[in-house]
Amino acid sequence: MKFSENWLRQHVKTNATRDELAATLTAIGLEVEGIEALGGSLDKVVVAKILSAEKHPEADRLQVCSVDAGTGAPLQIVCGAPNARPGLVAPLAMVGAQIGELTIKAAKLRGVESNGMLCSAKELGLDADASGLLELPADAPVGAPLAEYLGLPDASIELKLTPNRADCFSVRGIAYDVAAACGSEVTAFDATPMPALNDRELAVELDAGAKVPRFVGRVIEGVNARATTPVWMSERLRRSGVRPISFLVDVTQYVMLELGQPMHAFDCDTLTSPIVVRPARAGEQAKLLDGRTVTVDEDFLVVTDSQGGRAARAVALGGIMGGYDTRVTDATRNVFLEAAHWIPSAIIGRGRKLGLHTDAGHRFERGVDPELPRQAIEVATRLIVEVAGGSPGPVTEAVLPEHLSRPAPIQLRRDRLARVLGTTVADAEVGRILRALGLEVEDVENGWMATPSTRRFDLAIEEDLIEEIARIHGYDAIPKTLPGGATRLTVPSETWVDEADVRRQLAARDYLEAVNYAFIDADLLAHWRAQADAVALSNPLSAELGVMRTRLLPGLVAALARNLARQQTRVRLFEIGKSFAADAGNAPRETLRLAGAACGDAFGERWDAKGRTVDFHDLKGDLESVAALAGAELEYRASAEAWGHPGRSADVYRDGVRIGWIGQLHPRLQRQLDLDADVLAWELDLEPLLQRRVPRAAALSKYPSVRRDLAFVVADAVSWAAVADTVRAAAGPALKELRLFDRYRGQGVENGFKSLAMGLILQDESRTLTDRDVEAAVAQVEAAMERSHGARIRA
Incomplete structure (x- = not known):
């Protein structure tokens, strides 16, 4: 919000210097971003x-x-x-x-x-x-x-306002805060109704329910549209960052800056009664003041007249911008002034959809006092008649009172105020601050009962009033007090791995942590074929951030691609974050996930060894190092994920439950993403990896172990995981460890088969195993392998 210092001082009398005024504004939460002194040395x-x-x-x-x-x-x-x-x-x-x-x-x-x-x-x-x-x-x-x-002299002051202080998007709104902070009062403001001098009016109908509960209009006949904007008005507009255009337009801008109520002036002779406010129709078009013709949908609101049929033509885009065909020009003689109350939810994001950012939309998105429209009409009417002449008609007001919010009284307890602030504020000071801010205050036994004005719709609960007292009384006046009481220490659970440990482990294995937006481009998800259950945003930051991510990998690989495009040939990234999935009738499901991606050399440039490209087993080792923090054993089974390379990717299981995926990206996907290098990645649900079993001490067996090495010839399609499951089940509890030490294809093994050589380590806790025990176990393994996989002992 930008405004003229002299204009503000007209609304609130204060002896504070310019620097003191700026310091006061910042101290009460209206941060001053810049001050431009004007006309300080114009003598002679x-x-x-x-x-x-x-x-x-x-x-x-x-x-x-x-x-x-x-x-x-x-x-x-x-x-x-x-x-x-x-x-x-x-x-x-x-x-x-x-x-x-x-x-x-x-x-x-x-x-x-x-x-x-x-x-x-x-x-x-x-x-x-x-x-x-x-x-x-x-x-x-x-x-x-x-x-x-x-x-x-004067100064142009620019404030950085927080979204909850929509009431300060006007000079008069700022004046209330300055008056409260400086111990002054806001000057009286003349908004006396202008008498009607003719009976011309346009009927107004509201067909948008709670979205537009009030619409005020007035016809002014015989206006001189060529009248020059008074220099005092044009200078105030300039110093507020608004360039004067023509008097009728300047008046609406001036009233908006002074009171905070956006307005619009129509050429009345281009309108056909009645004026109807309604939701737009799908595919409806409107030509706006900037000359663009836009196509809107049912989410937009439009102001229409009845040219070509009742409510047939859109003459303005509600709360955003007026129409081109009904604008005021130098030839305008009769003006229709409009001031309406549009609720924030009906305006938020609408302008952004069309690539528009207007002062009116900016204010309505944050909220405007619902009682301002009539006051704004009266002020604008007086200015127009005084400068450009004309004969005003009666004010036409359409209102849906059941949809107008009414501020409710808020109780502020004296002891609660003192407890939260840690200090006592005098009762007289509390009452003064609340009344200076425009609240109606009644003293009650244990404090105050305060009713906010309609412009302060951000005040709803007791804590809001406490905040107002704190910022106006002065944060520097609140003593610094150390918190009392003992601090309760919590002991980390042995059954849970800290996320920080996961981050440290991956950083130790040469990964860099990435942080990506939880929003993502829907087209990117479509490339990954991961768009199922995607949650669309109703008010996205941009078209490229239109949906919530269903996986971490699309964003992580996009970050990897940006690094590759900047000549980084070896990239290793990981991310911990949430993915989101739609859940019919409920809030989106959130899942904490861990993802990693790598490409380029496995170890970087080295003088003592020949380099090689990172492969599946490198990433598998990285992943298992994380799983080792929780003592977890992971299983890998062939995957059918759309983004995975056939034959070079696997689903990851823990305790028989699928928790994620690991492998190389599909060549088709790599081409779509313009990746010049092969990318390997993994993504898993993080919580199953963090669950750690509490170690239990056990005595080592005092009896010797026995090892038997076996080599089986099995079909290529049989995985080691399936073989290991069969061997463990057949050998029974005596099998303490199973080691695969060789896989062979070639001479002596027919095509389509492979030889898997493994070591079985057998041991009993209560006795020494005999040769008969061992041979029996080996025989059970051989029989099970033949029965389950058609395997035979390699000769």
Whole structure:
């Protein structure tokens, strides 16, 4: 929010200096982002009028001007501005004036005397426009000090407002906070109703229910649309960051900045009664003030008239922007003023869908006082009639009172206030602060009963009032108090691995942690074929962040791709975060997941060994090092995930339950993602990996172990996991360890088969195993392998 300091001081009287005012605003939560001082040194700068302008005899781009500065005799001024012309009223720096670092002196320019300098807005420090002389209204008093005429010195102050302080998107709203902080009062404001001088009106109908509970309009006939915006108004607009356009438009902008109520002015002669406010129809089009024609859907609200049938034509996009065909122009004679209350949920995100950001939409998204529309209409009517003439008709108001929010009284307890703040604030000070902020306050036995004004819809509970007292009383006035009581220590559970340990383990294995948005592009999910159950956002930050992620890998691999595109050939990333899935009728399901991705060399450049590319087993080792933190044993089974490479990816299981996936990305997916290198990755549910069994001490067997090595020939399609399950089940409890030490294909083994050589380590806790015991176990294994997998002992 940007505004003029002098304008604010008109609404609240305070003796605070500019610096003190800025410090006060920041201290009460209205952070001052910048202050631009205006017209601080304009002594001897006056309003002047050019009487004649002749070409300089020695310079094509200079003119010799005769200027009336109110001194009696005209002054001769040499000027190079392209807009210098007879009849122009502009600022003149007299001899002796200080303009920036330049002191104006009488001088000869190319042999012609010049007794002063005609100035641009930039030279005076009033604007960035240096294209020509600052053009003043033709009726500006010649000879008057420019500072006095323009209301200078002044300052343009810009605030950084938090979203909950929508009431401060107006000069008068800020004035209430300043009055409370400075011990002053907000000055009275004249919003006396203007009497109707004719009976012309446009009927208004509300067909949008609670989304638009109030709409106020008024016809003003016989307006001079060519009237010049008064200099005091145009200067306040400029200093608030708004460039004046035309008087009728400037009035609506001025009222919005002063009161906080967005308005719109229609050319009444282009409208057909009745005016209807309704939801837009799917595919409906509207041509807006900026000349664009937009297509909207049922989420938008439109203001329509009855040209071509009742409610047939959209003449404005509700709460965002007016229409092109019904705009006011210099030819406008009859004006229809509109001020409505649009609830935030009906406006939020609508402008962003169309690539629009307007002052009106910005305010309505955050909330506007529902009682302001009629007041704004009256103020705007008075300004128009005073400057542009005209005959106002009666005010037309359509209202749905059952949908207008009414502030409820809030109890503020004295002891609760003292307990939260850690200090006591005098009762008189509490009452003063609340009343200065515009609340109706009633003293009760144990504190106060305060009813907020309709503009402070952010106040709803007792804590809100405590916050108001704290910020206005001053955070620096609240003593620093150490918390009392003993701190309860918690002991980490032995059955749970800390996430920090997982991060440290992966960092130790040369991974870097990535943090990605939980929002993602729906098209990217489609490439991964992971769009099922995706949760669409109703108000996304951008089109590329339109849905919640269903997996971590799409975002993580995108980060890896960005690194590859920047000449990083070896990339290893991991991420811990949540994925989201739609759940019909319920909030989205959230799952904490762990993902990793790697490409490039397995170990980086080394002088002592030949490099090799990272492969499946490297990532498998990294993953199992994480699982080892919880003492977990992982199983791997062939995967059918769409994004995985056939034959180079696996589903990961713990205790027979699938917890994730590991492998190489499918070549098709890598092409779609423009990845030049093979990428290997894994993603798992994290919680199953964090569950740790408590170790139990057990005595080592004092009896010797026995090892038997077996080599089975099995079909290529039989996995080691299936073989290991069969061997363990057949050997029974005596099998303490099973080791695969060789896999062979080649001479002596027929095509389509492989040889798996394994070591069986057998041991009993209560006795020494005999040869008969061992041979029996081996025989059971051989029989089970033949029965389950058609395996035979390799000769």
